[in-house]
Amino acid sequence: xxxxxxxxxxxxxxxxxxxxxxxLVTLPSSGINETNHAALGNINSTLYSHVTAxxxxxxxxxxxxxxxxxxxxxxxxxxTGTQSPDTIENLSAYLTEAIRLKGYTVATLPAAPIQxxxxxxxxxxxxxxxxxxAGGGAVVTPVFFNGAAWVAx
Numbered sequence: 524x525x526x527x528x529x530x531x532x533x534x535x536x537x538x539x540x541x542x543x544x545x546x547l548v549t550l551p552s553s554g555i556n557e558t559n560h561a562a563l564g565n566i567n568s569t570l571y572s573h574v575t576a577x578x579x580x581x582x583x584x585x586x587x588x589x590x591x592x593x594x595x596x597x598x599x600x601x602x603t604g605t606q607s608p609d610t611i612e613n614l615s616a617y618l619t620e621a622i623r624l625k626g627y628t629v630a631t632l633p634a635a636p637i638q639x640x641x642x643x644x645x646x647x648x649x650x651x652x653x654x655x656x657a658g659g660g661a662v663v664t665p666v667f668f669n670g671a672a673w674v675a676x
Contacts, residue, residue: 624665626663627644632673644656645663649662
C-alpha cells in the first residue's frame with residue numbers, strides 16, 4: 524500500500540489519510556516493524572520527512588553532515604572550542620558601535636561586582652583617575668571595579 528503525503532489537516536481528506544496511515548502501520552501485511560520501517564519512507568511532505576539510515580547516522584555520530592554541524596569552531600560562552608573573528612558575520616559592524624554602560628549613583632553601584640565590571644555614576648564628588656569613587660557631587664564619570672573598589676577611570 525502506498526500512502527501519499529498528508530493533505531492539509533483542515534481538509535476532509537485528512538481524516539481519510541490518517542485512517543490509511545493507521546491501516547498501513549497496524550496491518551501485519553504492511554511489513555512495518557521495529558527492524559524494518561523503510562516502508563514509511565514514502566510518507567514525506569513539506570512539513571515532515573522520514574530520514575534515511577545514513578542521515579540518522581550523520582545526526583547521531585558527531586560528524587559534520589549537510590543535516591547537522593558539530594565543529595568546535597562554533598564556540599560561544601556555553602560551548603567549547605574557539606572561533607576566528609573573521610568567521611563571525613557582520614562582526615566589524617558591532618565593533619564600531621558605541622558601548623552603552625549602565626548608569627548609577629555611587630550609593631546604588633552593584634554591591635557584588637566582578638573585577639573588570641564597568642559602569643558610570645551620575646553623582647561623583649571630585650573624581651580622580653583610579654581613585655575610589657565618592658558620591659555626593661554632580662560629576663558624571665565612568666567607573667571601573669578593580670577587584671577591591673569602584674574607581675574613577
